[in-house]
Amino acid sequence: MSKEQITLTKNELKRVMVIEKWIDGHLTEQDVARNLGISVRQAYRLKAKYRHGGAQAIAHGNRGRKPAHTLTDSLKQRVMLLYQERYFGSNATHFAELLAEHENIHLSVSSVRRILLEGGLRPARLRRRPKAHRPRPRKPQAGMLWQIDASPYAWLEDRGPMLTLHGIIDDATGEVVAATFRPTETLEGYVTVMIEGLRRKGVPLALYSDQHSIFHPPKGKPTLEQELAGEPPSLSTFGQALADLGITHIEALSPQAKGRIERLWQTFQDRLVIELRLRNVCTMEEANRVLPELIAKHNRQFAVAPQEAEPAYRPLPETPLEHIFTRREYRRISGGQTFFWKGKCYMPKPVPGVPRWEAKSVVEVRVGMDGQVWLWDQGRAWPCVETQATQTPAPTTAKKEAAPASPRKPAANHPWRKPFSSKQLQRSTASG
Structure with missing residues (x-):
């Protein structure tokens, strides 16, 4: 036995x-x-x-028994199949949210992680190293500090072109104030998110950015236009707009200094790519069309309440934002009230009240992001239109052919024809 x-x-x-x-x-x-x-x-x-x-x-009484709340093998197979076909690349937390939102499968994050690990679909996550420094605390009020940056990434994977996401995040709440896709990191992209954020929230106290030439132009000698206007080359186009709005500009010396928006890019690269894939977005226009919905979803899940309920935003100025965020140049205006910019001739649009400038005086020209040209005078923008340059006809001078000089004969009364006198003869002999 x-x-x-x-x-x-x-x-x-x-x-x-x-x-x-x-x-x-x-x-x-x-x-x-x-x-x-x-x-x-x-x-x-x-x-x-x-x-x-x-x-x-x-021994434990449940040893060898299958738990009553265990997941069925068919459910595990379905979860692994959905991950491979639709949701690959998402982390366990995001995958559990997507299953509940789109598939009506409600599982805990730990169960989803365990299924993926058992199926070999996700590597075991290594333990994070302890942080070397203490993170900077959040600002107490919304609007005290914005962080602005751009992230080039394959947001559309292999369905579309490489895009760059421009965005602004509030330091106190972690709310994404504005965002937009552009082909590359450009001034137009930053201006677009700034104008959108200013109209939605108001004017913040400070803006945190990196040392890109869009925010910080390279140091050098002033240009001719700056010398004519008597301004130092200390501010870029974007910096001049911030100065007009009274926004303090802070430049980060390292990516870790603006870690809040850097962590935002990590979250977006992990989640936003999946959301765009589920909506089958293939172009930049489609991505910008669904982006507000995705940003609102992100803010509902990750934004936090500020320490103080009273925001620090200021009201917008009376000057339209399109007139503030412009390229600024200085030109000499002619007597016909025309000037040149990029090889084209412009003149103020004939509207009531348009001033007349003295000939050869230096005027400020502002060019919008859409190419609209204005003459800026005493806090007001006067729209300009393209015109034909007045051409002064050059004088025509006929070329004369070279001819031999005519022989010259002395006149009859010329001194050369008179004979020498005795006194002149003596004087010439004495001098000889």
């Missing part, structure tokens, strides 16, 4: 050995309770179970 084998854990084996010594009289009930870390009453229960069923009774 074969003996039944019983598998016990270390803790269960320890309980069996202690209870046997208690039964043999080598230990008291207080010693058993102290060694096993249980109460005396629980020790008597274990002793009764051991006498009734032996060592097998000490």
